[in-house]
Amino acid sequence: GEDVEQSLFLSVREGDSSVINCTYTDSSSTYLYWYKQEPGAGLQLLTYIFSNMDMKQDQRLTVLLNKKDKHLSLRIADTQTGDSAIYFCAERLTGGFKTIFGAGTRLFVKA
Amino acid sequence: KAGVTQTPRYLIKTRGQQVTLSCSPISGHRSVSWYQQTPGQGLQFLFEYFSETQRNKGNFPGRFSGRQFSNSRSEMNVSTLELGDSALYLCASWSQIETQYFGPGTRLLVL
Numbered sequence: 451g452e453d454v455e456q457s458l459f460l461s462v463r464e465g466d467s468s469v470i471n472c473t474y475t476d477s478s479s480t481y482l483y484w485y486k487q488e489p490g491a492g493l494q495l496l497t498y499i500f501s502n503m504d505m506k507q508d509q510r511l512t513v514l515l516n517k518k519d520k521h522l523s524l525r526i527a528d529t530q531t532g533d534s535a536i537y538f539c540a541e542r543l544t545g546g547f548k549t550i551f552g553a554g555t556r557l558f559v560k561a
Numbered sequence: 562k563a564g565v566t567q568t569p570r571y572l573i574k575t576r577g578q579q580v581t582l583s584c585s586p587i588s589g590h591r592s593v594s595w596y597q598q599t600p601g602q603g604l605q606f607l608f609e610y611f612s613e614t615q616r617n618k619g620n621f622p623g624r625f626s627g628r629q630f631s632n633s634r635s636e637m638n639v640s641t642l643e644l645g646d647s648a649l650y651l652c653a654s655w656s657q658i659e660t661q662y663f664g665p666g667t668r669l670l671v672l
Contacts, residue, residue: 481659492565492651492663493604538604542659547616549594549661551604 452476456539456552463560468526470555472539475520479541482515484524487536487554496524496537526557534559563588565654565664573670579640582667586633586654592616593635594661595627598649607650610635639669647671 453475462468474482480501485493499506499513499522506513512525522539536554543550566585574580586593595607606619610629627637633654639646647670653663 483661485663492665493653495660495662498660547609547611548606548619550606551596553603 452543452548452550454539454541454550454552456537456555458553459556459558461558461560462529464529464531466529468524468529468533468557468559470524470526470537470539470557472522472524472552473520474522474539474541474550476541476543476550477517477520478544480544481542482513482522483538483540483542483549484511484513484522485538485540485551487538493538529557529559531559531561533557565652565662567650567652567664567667569667570665571668571670573672574642575672576642576644578642579638580642580669581636581638582650582652582669584635584637584652584654584664586635586652587656587662590654590656590662591633592655593629593633594653594655595635595637596651596653597621598651598666599647604651607637642671644671 456472483498484496487493497508510527514523536556538554539552568583592611594609597605608627609616613629624640629635649666651666653661
């Protein structure tokens with residue numbers, strides 16, 4: 451089946467690292483994505499990883515992919531109050547021309 | 562490059578009416594996807610178009626339809642509006658490396 455699951459809330463202190471986790475069920479995904487959504491706005495692409503990669507680092511962002519466990523994580527180093535938003539995990543299905551999104555994790559950053 | 566644009570940004574309709582939403586993708590992008598976002602259901606896939614052809618369709622009733630024009634601009638139409646159609650409708654365009662960029666969305670309120 452096609453399903454992407456994320457925890458709904460995460461609260462961290464400013465300056466700490468945040469780790470947002472995601473699990474997916476479809477093993478035929480090609481790309482996996484992380485998006486950020488701020489109130490009243492569309493989704494902003496943060497980073498993505500191809501399914502044959504294990505890790506990708508992009509400035510403060512680190513994506514880890516465990517394909518065996520179908521687990522994706524996003525680590526945000528030195529989390530700032532401006533990082534407070536909803537973070538969506540998504541997978542692109544092979545050949546299906548369809549992208550499945552998780553429900554989103556709301557990140558609260560306490561000053 | 563200009564981002565994805567969606568018009569109108571806000572819309573109020575009454576039950577039974579129909580509505581047409583427009584999306585202009587990033588210049589050079591030939592594929593467009595549409596999503597419905599609601600607090601209860603999250604982000605749900607509506608359609609995906611490439612070069613004027615619908616590549617895939619989500620699990621929505623036939624009241625939801627879409628099309629893509631030769632200039633890659635896309636429209637979606639919802640006929641016989643219901644209260645439950647109130648949502649943020651997001652359009653996204655795809656780059657050649659399978660990354661998806663979202664517009665700001667059209668917020669539809671059905672009264």
